[in-house]
Amino acid sequence: MTSSSSHDPAAGADGTPDITPDPAGHPAPAPVSRRRLLGAVGAGAAVAGAALGAGGTALATRDSGSGSAAPGGEAAAATVDFRGAHQAGIATPSQDRLCFATFDVAQNATRADLAALLTAWTAAAEAMTLGRQVPGDEGDLNTPPDDTGEAVGLTPGRLTITIGYGPGLFDDRFGLAARRPSGLRPLPALPGENLDPAVTGGDLCVQACADDPQVAFHAVRNLRRLGFGTVLPRWMELGFGRTSSTSPQQATPRNLMGFKDGTRNIDARDENVMGRHVWIGEEEPQRWVRGGSYLVSRKIKMRMEQWDRDRLGDQQDVFGRYKGSGAPLTGHREFDTPDFAAKSGGAYVIPDDAHIRLAAPENNKGLRILRRGYSYTDGIDKTTGDLLGGLFFIAFMNSPDRFVTLQRVLGAHDALNEYIQHIGSGVFAVPPGLAAGQDWGRQLFG
Numbered sequence: 532m533t534s535s536s537s538h539d540p541a542a543g544a545d546g547t548p549d550i551t552p553d554p555a556g557h558p559a560p561a562p563v564s565r566r567r568l569l570g571a572v573g574a575g576a577a578v579a580g581a582a583l584g585a586g587g588t589a590l591a592t593r594d595s596g597s598g599s600a601a602p603g604g605e606a607a608a609a610t611v612d613f614r615g616a617h618q619a620g621i622a623t624p625s626q627d628r629l630c631f632a633t634f635d636v637a638q639n640a641t642r643a644d645l646a647a648l649l650t651a652w653t654a655a656a657e658a659m660t661l662g663r664q665v666p667g668d669e670g671d672l673n674t675p676p677d678d679t680g681e682a683v684g685l686t687p688g689r690l691t692i693t694i695g696y697g698p699g700l701f702d703d704r705f706g707l708a709a710r711r712p713s714g715l716r717p718l719p720a721l722p723g724e725n726l727d728p729a730v731t732g733g734d735l736c737v738q739a740c741a742d743d744p745q746v747a748f749h750a751v752r753n754l755r756r757l758g759f760g761t762v763l764p765r766w767m768e769l770g771f772g773r774t775s776s777t778s779p780q781q782a783t784p785r786n787l788m789g790f791k792d793g794t795r796n797i798d799a800r801d802e803n804v805m806g807r808h809v810w811i812g813e814e815e816p817q818r819w820v821r822g823g824s825y826l827v828s829r830k831i832k833m834r835m836e837q838w839d840r841d842r843l844g845d846q847q848d849v850f851g852r853y854k855g856s857g858a859p860l861t862g863h864r865e866f867d868t869p870d871f872a873a874k875s876g877g878a879y880v881i882p883d884d885a886h887i888r889l890a891a892p893e894n895n896k897g898l899r900i901l902r903r904g905y906s907y908t909d910g911i912d913k914t915t916g917d918l919l920g921g922l923f924f925i926a927f928m929n930s931p932d933r934f935v936t937l938q939r940v941l942g943a944h945d946a947l948n949e950y951i952q953h954i955g956s957g958v959f960a961v962p963p964g965l966a967a968g969q970d971w972g973r974q975l976f977g
């Protein structure tokens with residue numbers, strides 16, 4: 532524990548931090564139901580096919596959830612383009628809910644099985660992001676329904692489905708060794724972690740984000756259903772609140788420690804910054820993955836009982852920010868730039884071991900990553916009664932080495948370590964977006 536007791540300039544007259552409730556960041560999606568959207572797409576397959584044939588753009592508008600009325604009306608306002616230069620779910624505005632799952636390829640599944648599954652996943656994912664059901668033979672009483680059904684009547688919820696490939700997929704099983712993205716290898720052991728194999732790794736990952744938890748869960752469940760016999764689920768995580776903004780247009784949310792999180796995140800609308808730090812560029816020898824990214828996931832447990840007994844002054848020193856306003860300890864407003872050189876009484880105002888000092892690009896040779904994490908809970912620890920939960924950290928970057936560099940510093944020196952532990956991990960190459968007519972199977976196997 533550190534010991535200063537900084538006073539938030541944005542606090543109320545009685546010194547109480549002015550913790551304003553998160554105004555949710557974006558307006559509720561337009562109230563269009565999946566049933567109505569189906570009608571909008573057209574009752575006949577011909578119209579639906581035309582929408583898909585046009586790359587899904589007929590109904591969808593990228594970033595359409597940012598609040599402005601999108602051309603195309605209500606249906607467009609609740610959808611995010613599935614196709615494009617980059618996969619949705621990275622630079623697109625972060626939604627409120629997450630369902631994240633990893634899968635291993637089944638032992639006797641072949642290269643052809645995997646390619647066929649990825650092709651089927653593409654069609655299903657595209658349909659679901661448009662608010663449609665997984666395509667198939669509707670109404671056949673002798674076969675199970677092709678869509679599990681729990682999202683019928685719900686809005687598309689700005690659903691995005693993002694796929695990634697783990698290092699293990701490029702071993703000798705499927706003839707993919709020569710297509711391994713050059714930065715993709717297992718993460719090295721990192722300081723302070725205590726990883727549980729039950730929530731670590733995977734051959735493939737699927738990140739489904741939506742404004743409605745049932746829409747996100749439905750997406751992963753239906754991909755899992757299509758995967759019977761070819762892939763086996765390895766672990767799954769539900770996120771119930773976003774912990775970062777991907778643009779200052781979104782209000783900064785709070786993490787489970789009560790602090791605003793994402794204030795100095797990359798603004799994902801800035802193509803220049805994204806090009807330098809997040810998208811895999813021309814230097815990558817594997818052309819197929821250029822325009823993609825790497826996803827690093829970390830399940831980070833918070834010791835909430837300890838945190839909740841810590842003094843406000845110390846909590847603020849741990850991050851280097853005021854809890855109420857989110858301003859750096861050297862500033863007054865949330866978006867003030869931290870002054871890491873400022874001292875008071877011979878000591879740094881933002882302490883030596885404060886999280887933002889150690890993580891800031893100013894102190895890491897300009898290194899940046901795009902954070903896009905969620906809060907999670909696993910209920911309670913039955914033996915102690917402690918709440919189980921924390922941050923399901925997800926970040927995108929053009930090389931996993933960026934995460935390793937940052938985490939080596941944070942894991943060794945961060946004041947936050949007294950209150951957290953990394954218990955799960957994953958690293959995945961995220962391919963670029965799909966062009967019209969392309970699918971994940973052909974993209975991966977070439």
Ligand code: HEM
Nearest residue numbers: 790791792793794795796831887890891892922937938951
């Ligand atoms: C439970 C674990 C964590 C919590 C609660 C947490 C929370 C926060 C908070 C409250 C901020 C300040 C607001 C902001 O600029 O976003 C912040 C900043 C940041 N965090 Fe974390 N964080 C955690 C783990 C990590 C990890 C594992 C990394 C990367 C390895 C990381 C990287 C960063 C970066 C790069 C910044 C921006 C620093 C700056 O430029 O000022 N954080 N985090």
